[in-house]
Amino acid sequence: VQLVESGGGWVQAGGSLRLSCAISGGDFASYAVAWFRQAAGKEREAVACIETHNGRTYYGDSFQGRFTVSSDTAANTVHLQMISLKPEDTAVYYCAASRSLIWSRNVKAEWWSGAAWGQGTQVTVSQ
Numbered sequence: 001v002q003l004v005e006s007g008g009g010w011v012q013a014g015g016s017l018r019l020s021c022a023i024s025g026g027d028f029a030s031y032a033v034a035w036f037r038q039a040a041g042k043e044r045e046a047v048a049c050i051e052t053h054n055g056r057t058y059y060g061d062s063f064q065g066r067f068t069v070s071s072d073t074a075a076n077t078v079h080l081q082m083i084s085l086k087p088e089d090t091a092v093y094y095c096a097a098s099r100s101l102i103w104s105r106n107v108k109a110e111w112w113s114g115a116a117w118g119q120g121t122q123v124t125v126s127q
Contacts, residue, residue, distance in 0.1 A: 001031075002116070003116055005118040006022070009124070013085060019079065021035070024076065028073060029073065032050070032051050032101040032102065033095055033096070034050075034098070035078075035094070037092065044094070046108070046109060066084050092122050
């Protein structure tokens with residue numbers, strides 16, 4: 001399975017971006033797809049996750065409310081809508097797909113080490 005992120009870029013604080021994760025080479029409906037981000041000098045952190053077969057979503061505590069994860073089954077794509085962006089949201093954003101749901105309140109990126117990952121897309125939020 002291959003994952004390709006897109007939609008990153010530069011935005012002013014308070015703005016919005018929608019990231020996309022296009023998935024190919026596998027059965028889209030069989031995956032849990034998660035978004036992670038990694039800021040310079042920091043650990044990779046989990047943002048949100050969606051079970052593509054039923055649309056159930058999960059969020060990291062810091063992201064509930066401003067970030068929304070969704071899936072487009074017809075396009076085999078998972079989106080991450082981000083609003084009210086802040087400079088501290090600046091990071092490389094990655095998506096990952098796993099055949100098993102791997103999520104808890106303190107989910108760690110290393111738990112997804114066996115998943116398929118995209119190459120990442122840079123999001124830069126300026127003051």
